[in-house]
Amino acid sequence: AAASALARGVIPGQGSAPVSLMTFPFFHVAAFTGFYGAMAAGGTLVLMHKWDADEALRLIRAHRVTHFAGVPTTGLHLLEAAERAGDGLEGLTLFSTGGAPAPPALVARLTARYGERVEPRNGYGLTETSGGVLAHFGDEYRAEPGGAGRPTPVTEVRVAGPSGEELPDGEAGELWLRGQSLFRGYWRDAAATEEAFGDGGWFRTGDLAVRREGRVSIVDRLKDVVIRGGENVYCVEVEGVLHDHPDVADAAVLGIPHPVLGEEVAAVVRPRPGAGVTAGALREHVGGKLAAFKVPARVLFTDGPLPRNATGKLLKNRLRVLLEAAPPLTGG
The missing domain is CATH 2.30.38.10 (Luciferase; Domain 3)
Structure with a gap:
């Protein structure tokens, strides 16, 4: 937060105190960032017992929230709810995500709708690091949406x-x-x-x-890298490209056994409501941006939300069971 303020020519700690809608559960280390940040600035925390995008919009309006903090999934849900409701999120100045990798499309979508008024922030941390130790924000984040930022001074x-x-x-x-x-x-x-x-x-x-x-x-x-015929396929990279497709609401990529290649790339995709996207169209979309060996050979569609834990991380073991139980795909 201090580095962000200095980059904008502002002295850290000056200005009005933040009002932060923090959606991380308190048992997760990502909550430390929001809690201690608000405490240090003399700010206000607005809490939710359970995530609901429409309720989040109501709380943002009712409490004049300036900062949003949550996992990328809840961030995307909030942007979608605001678009549906025609809510301009006028008081929001910071949109921060963590706890799981953010798809590059998230910051592009935020910037396209709100310009530079809402600062994007991302980072990286672990329970073992007591929270965030890399920070990515502002123009650097907009220019490199797949990055995690720079390390703290310590x-x-x-x-x-x-x-x-x-x-x-x-x-x-x-x-x-x-x-x-x-x-x-x-x-x-x-x-x-x-x-x-x-x-x-x-x-x-x-x-x-x-x-x-x-x-x-x-x-x-x-452990999530798919080794396909000796080539490394990074699941996060392919997931980011799938998220770029306008008909995709959520996506997960993982490796499944293959008798010749060792592993094959597979994807589980939740389409947007009413979308008519096909597996062939998604493979063509990925193939237009990535090497052919990174294109998912299998695409399984699901109507329900992808399984995640309480902090937003994909439960890929459960997805792997779904893929292995599904019949082979034919055609597009």
Whole structure:
């Protein structure tokens, strides 16, 4: 928040106190950011017992909310509800998401509707880092919507190769972190603690990342990478392209077993109400932006919401069961 203020030529802490609609559950570390940020600024928190986009719009109007904070899914729901209702979200000045990867289309959609009046903010953090340690906001976020931002001043970042060596800019490797806010270890689990930390106190996050000129982009979870015939397919990248399609409300990409290739790329898609999009049209859409080996060979449509946990992360094990139980697709 301080870096954002300075980038806009504002002294941090000045101006009116924020009124924040915070939709993260308090058992999740992402709630720390909103709670302590409001406390530090003498602001107000508006809370919801359960997420409902229409109720969120009512609360924003009733309490003159200036800041929204939630997972990307709730953020997209809020934008859709505002469009349906013709609500200009006039008092909103900050739109912040976290807890799960945000599709690049989110910030583009926010900017197209509200211009630069509403500042987009994103970032990256873990329970093990006591919350956010990378921050992405404003013009840098608009210019690089797939990024996670820059580290805090007390966080060191390394993108590491298989042997722990630091990789040069532009190469994907595991994100390692070291700094003030990291935890000491897992409670009563010395083996897990030893496995999590490398030499020199570096914490292995389990996330694949790329660094360019100090900015970090999260590519995918190491365990979520689909290895198709020796080629790496990053699910987050394909999900982002699917989200760009105007008929797609939500999408998840994962790997399923293949007898020759080892793994094949598959997608579970929730279309927008009334949309007539086909699997063939979605594969063509992805193929127009990504390499052919990244195009989902299987596309399963669902009418209901994709399974997520309370913090917005996709439950891919449940999706994998759905895909494996579905009959083979034929035609478009």
